[in-house]
Amino acid sequence: MxxxxxxxxxxxxxxxxxxxxxxxxxxxxxxxxxxxxYPVGVNDIMITETERADLESSIELERANTRFYLGMAERKDNDTLRSAYKRLAKVEAEHCSVFCKLAKVGKPADLMTPGETTGSWETDIEESRAREGRATALYAGFAARATDSRLREIWEAVSAVEADHIVLDDLAKGYI
Ligand SMILES: [Fe+2]
Ligand SMILES: [Fe+2]
The missing domain is CATH 2.20.28 (Rubrerythrin, domain 2)
Known part of the structure; x- marks a missing residue:
């Protein structure tokens, strides 16, 4: 091991x-x-006003997506998809906590509270695909304008993860 x-x-x-x-x-x-x-103090960074605003947008995006996926995971009629989107919720919650750490703020109080969904697996998976597409592009943009190398690394890495989630959504359609 x-x-x-x-x-x-x-x-x-x-x-x-x-x-x-x-x-x-x-x-x-x-x-x-x-x-x-693992570099000691890797998250002890000085952030610019723009980076702070971009971190706040990232926290809000991850909060919203975590809650959306928790909402999807409350549906009882498809255990494979329930489990898959519960996993996705946990990944997005982890992203949220990474961004909170970098911004040196606490996690949103309602992070793990299930949110509203669109009502069916079909429409929720489409909604997820749209959300993941927006996240991928948004983080690529934040990475491009970040001046801090740690922030650039994080946004690039998380953007790639959100792109993977689009692939997951397409896979998930096969389990409806
Ligand atoms: Fe995420
Ligand atoms: Fe990780």
Whole structure:
């Protein structure tokens, strides 16, 4: 067994090999590093006004998407999709907590409260696809204008994770 630490969310993974994606935040394998290589104080950064505003938008986006997926996961008629979107909710909640850490603010009080959905698996998966598309593009834009290298790294990595979620939505359609 080996220990790995995710450079993006800071969580530790225990296993026989590095996972293709961080099980907590979904970051790709290149971010799974040896715990001793995890840089101390990597999140102690100075942020500009623009970066603060972009972090606040990121926190709000992750909050909304976490709650949307928790809402989807409350539906009882498809256990595969219920489980998949509960997992997605946890990944988005992890993103939220990464952004909160960087902004040095507490997590939103209602982060884990299920939110409204559009009412059916078909329309919710379409809605999810749209949300993930918006997140992918938004974070790519935040990464491009970030001046801090840690923030750029985080937004690029999380943008790639949100792009993976679009693929997941397309997969999920096969389980309706
Ligand atoms: Fe992670
Ligand atoms: Fe996310």
């Amino acid at each position: 080996k220990m790995y630490r995710c450079r993006i969310c800071g969580e530790t993974y225990l296993g026989y090999g590095a996972p293709a994606n961080c099980p907590f935040c979904g970051a790709h394998v290149e971010f799974m590093i040896a715990p001793e290589a």
